[in-house]
Amino acid sequence: MHDIRFIRENPKAFDEALKRRSYPLPESGGSWSDVILSYDADVRAAVAKKQDAETTRNQSSKLIGKAKASGDEAEAERLMKAVADAKKVIETVGDEEANAQKRRDDILLSLPNLPYEDVPLGESEDDNVEVRQWGEAPSFTFEPKSHDAVGEALSAGDAGPQMDFEAAVSMSGSRFVALKGQMARLERALSAFMLDTQTLENGYLEVSPPLLVQDKALEGTGQLPKFEEDLFKTTSGHYLIPTAEVSVTNLVREQIVADEALPLRFTAHTPCFRSEAGSAGRDTKGMIRLHQFNKVEMVSITKPEESDAELERMTGCAEGVLQKLGLAYRVVKLCTGDMGFGARRTYDIEVWLPSQNTYREISSCSTCGDFQARRMNARFRRAGEKKPEFVHTLNGSGLAVGRTLVAVVENYQNEDGSITVPDVLVPYMGGVTKIESAN
CATH class of the missing domain: 3.30.930.10 (Bira Bifunctional Protein; Domain 2)
Structure with a gap:
């Protein structure tokens, strides 16, 4: 398994190491770091969406009690709907995150290890x-x-x-x-x-x-x-x-x-x-x-x-x-x-x-x-x-x-x-x- 943080910070070095192994490029074209980081971007976007929804849920949940205590039932209803909507987003985005992470990790699992610099170059x-x-x-x-x-x-x-x-x-x-x-x-x-x-x-x-x-x-x-x-x-x-x-x-x-x-x-x-x-x-x-x-x-x-x-x-x-x-x-x-x-x-x-x-x-x-x-x-x-x-x-x-x-x-x-x-x-x-x- 490869370190995704290393690939984020050193995409060219990662691609060069695979090239030294004569590993073929992806069929879709481009480089392996391009493919991996594309899926990784999907993972990170889904994580960000989920975190925003969790923040909304948590903040709204805390305010529901105050709205009811003050007698503002309309605000309480709005906050409860916001919590329910946030929960749906969390569930949906959670599936998106899991799917994107699986696509990314399946590629990471399929790629060979990176050779050390002192390994001689060669084909066979x-x-x-x-x-x-x-x-x-x-x-x-x-x-x-x-x-x-x-x-x-x-x-x-x-x-x-x-x-x-x-x-x-x-x-x-x-x-x-x-x-x-x-x-x-x-x-x-x-x-x-x-x-x-x-x-x-x-x-x-x-x-x-x-x-x-x-x-x-x-x-x-x-x-x-x-x-x-x-x-x-x-x-x-x-x-x-x-x-x-x-x-x-x-x-x-x-x-x-x-x-x-x-x-x-x-x-x-x-x-x-x-x-x-x-x-x-x-x-x-x-x-x-x-x-x-x-x-x-x-x-x-x-x-x-x-x-x-x-x-x-x-x-x-x-x-x-x-x-x-x-x-x-x-x-x-x-x-x-x-x-x-x-x-x-x-x-x-x-x-x-x-x-x-x-x-x-x-x-x-x-x-x-x-x-x-x-x-x-x-x-x-x-x-x-x-x-x-x-x-x-x-x-x-x-x-x-x-x-x-x-x-x-x-x-x-x-x-x-x-x-x-x-x-x-x-x-x-x-x-x-x-x-x-x-x-």
């Missing part, structure tokens, strides 16, 4: 800027296979392959997978390892949040109304979460957090559900882009002056997981044309995948400023101050579990088709050091 992922690299890509004495080829070749005995796409497709359709045996245990091990790292080492509080949320929660974090086609909706009107960011960030919805409680840092491991409506034809094979996947999410709630540093910290927490796993990666700062709807600045972490001979996204860490907080009415009160302020919110993957499994399978594969378990995961695998076909 080709214009993202590399910040740093870590680790070296593994060297193989054989041609490395894709994760799905490795997983499907590993047997779970009579139960079929350990990475079973065929069975999943037969029950659920495309973009699903069923993991079995040690492959399923590897996914569980990664989830537990990530949660332990974020809670025991990085100070995040573990949360087990709802997987079903109402539309207001998705509106609060920015998935609605813009991206409804990407969501799965139930017959009860609930939505399956596309990321734990939704339910975890909404923990501070409609709250005033104490100054000393900030920053709040949460982490959650949940399934995530996405229709992938905009990805037709992309990553149709394997586990890179599924309708259902697991992710360990990080969410931070901070004071405005702390959010920039918190983004660097959060990105480092995600990087630390990959470093412990010994997986080569790079960090890129997303350009204005590639950032998510609610972000003001985003770092993507991309892990090396040998089968594709390139880096692929495994985490995205973003600061949203007060964009989500305004939509959720999430605030804090500084010590000694009466007026509350909006918090800043941040979110990031720490990490996407399925894509991390993909990276481990591909980077730790052996020529005989087995997978070496990274050292940090061995305790979570019950001492298993290599994933092989079941006898």
Whole structure:
């Protein structure tokens, strides 16, 4: 949600920021500030009319008693009619105000967040800027296979392959997978390892949040109304979460957090559900882009002056997981044309995948400023101050579990088709050091 006062005072700056994101102009022509301020003028005019009518009602009501006491029944009748007329105006203008405010706020809800000045200009992922690299890509004495080829070749005995796409497709359709045996245990091990790292080492509080949320929660974090086609909706009107960011960030919805409680840092491991409506034809094979996947999410709630540093910290927490796993990666700062709807600045972490001979996204860490907080009415009160302020919110993957499994399978594969378990995961695998076909 955008600050209407900022738009009133800085219409050109608002339009320029949207232009930097390559956001299209309104179909009606002109600029977005023109459209918004036109509806805003209707709101303010209605408010002024209502206030005038309320003044008339209140003043007339006070004078009715005096007129009756003095025996001036004609004046009393006139005043009572003035009160009745004012009440009708208040009711009518109240509807006008509500309608104009809805038109204005619907537009404000549909527009993306404004990028920070340091975000590089660009149209697509080709214009993202590399910040740093870590680790070296593994060297193989054989041609490395894709994760799905490795997983499907590993047997779970009579139960079929350990990475079973065929069975999943037969029950659920495309973009699903069923993991079995040690492959399923590897996914569980990664989830537990990530949660332990974020809670025991990085100070995040573990949360087990709802997987079903109402539309207001998705509106609060920015998935609605813009991206409804990407969501799965139930017959009860609930939505399956596309990321734990939704339910975890909404923990501070409609709250005033104490100054000393900030920053709040949460982490959650949940399934995530996405229709992938905009990805037709992309990553149709394997586990890179599924309708259902697991992710360990990080969410931070901070004071405005702390959010920039918190983004660097959060990105480092995600990087630390990959470093412990010994997986080569790079960090890129997303350009204005590639950032998510609610972000003001985003770092993507991309892990090396040998089968594709390139880096692929495994985490995205973003600061949203007060964009989500305004939509959720999430605030804090500084010590000694009466007026509350909006918090800043941040979110990031720490990490996407399925894509991390993909990276481990591909980077730790052996020529005989087995997978070496990274050292940090061995305790979570019950001492298993290599994933092989079941006898």
